[in-house]
Amino acid sequence: MKNIRIGHLYGNLMNTYGDNGNLLMLQHYAKEAGYQVETTIVSLGDDFLAEDFDLLFFGGGQDYEQKIVSQDLPRIRDEIASFIENDGVMLTICGGFQLLGQYYINAAGDRLEGMNILPHYTERQIDSRFIGDIEIYDEENDQTYYGFENHNGVTHLGSELKPLGRVIIGNGNNGVDQTEGVHYKNTFGSYFHGPLLVRNEWLARHIVDLAIQNK
Numbered sequence: 243m244k245n246i247r248i249g250h251l252y253g254n255l256m257n258t259y260g261d262n263g264n265l266l267m268l269q270h271y272a273k274e275a276g277y278q279v280e281t282t283i284v285s286l287g288d289d290f291l292a293e294d295f296d297l298l299f300f301g302g303g304q305d306y307e308q309k310i311v312s313q314d315l316p317r318i319r320d321e322i323a324s325f326i327e328n329d330g331v332m333l334t335i336c337g338g339f340q341l342l343g344q345y346y347i348n349a350a351g352d353r354l355e356g357m358n359i360l361p362h363y364t365e366r367q368i369d370s371r372f373i374g375d376i377e378i379y380d381e382e383n384d385q386t387y388y389g390f391e392n393h394n395g396v397t398h399l400g401s402e403l404k405p406l407g408r409v410i411i412g413n414g415n416n417g418v419d420q421t422e423g424v425h426y427k428n429t430f431g432s433y434f435h436g437p438l439l440v441r442n443e444w445l446a447r448h449i450v451d452l453a454i455q456n457k
């Protein structure tokens with residue numbers, strides 16, 4: 243059987259709110275398409291070559307784990323940047339999405355450096371979090387996505403980046419501009435836990451298809 247190789251970035255540290263369910267969905271649709279999935283956790287200090295993977299997944303995490311992870315990121319940053327530029331398929335959720343950008347100011351006010359691969363940045367809310375059901379509309383693909391968000395961070399995409407979708411219900415990136423997540427080339431970011439792909443079958447199939455096309 244043919245293989246899809248998934249690199250699960252910091253999967254032992256960044257795995258909150260059932261985010262790993264995304265991997266089960268990818269496995270399910272890959273199998274349907276005749277592919278076996280091989281998942282490897284890439285964590286602190288591990289050797290990493292992006293070319294060893296067809297798909298990268300970077301899940302959410304709490305501030306404590308996120309701080310430890312952010313300190314290890316410079317090591318693998320350039321590999322991930324060229325993977326993304328070369329149309330590699332990557333899914334990032336919440337804390338992973340934040341660390342794809344420039345920085346994240348955590349709830350305690352510490353600045354965690356992101357990989358600065360995409361130009362978004364994340365600041366904090368004081369004594370408040372965005373928690374609840376969320377619904378967004380992805381105009382490019384004419385799809386509505388449903389999920390659950392739980393984050394302190396408020397993310398600003400800036401003028402160049404496109405969101406994954408426009409908020410219909412909930413807060414999304416910052417509760418103000420109706421953007422949710424990010425979509426750049428074959429890289430996706432989202433605040434949806436729940437997990438994202440379990441509730442949004444179209445997107446799960448789409449991500450698997452992109453990874454297969456790239457092989």
Ligand code: GLN
Pocket residue numbers: 258301302303304305308335336337338392393394395396
């Ligand atoms: N610690 C980050 C925040 O609160 C990310 C949380 C998460 O990944 N769920 O914004």
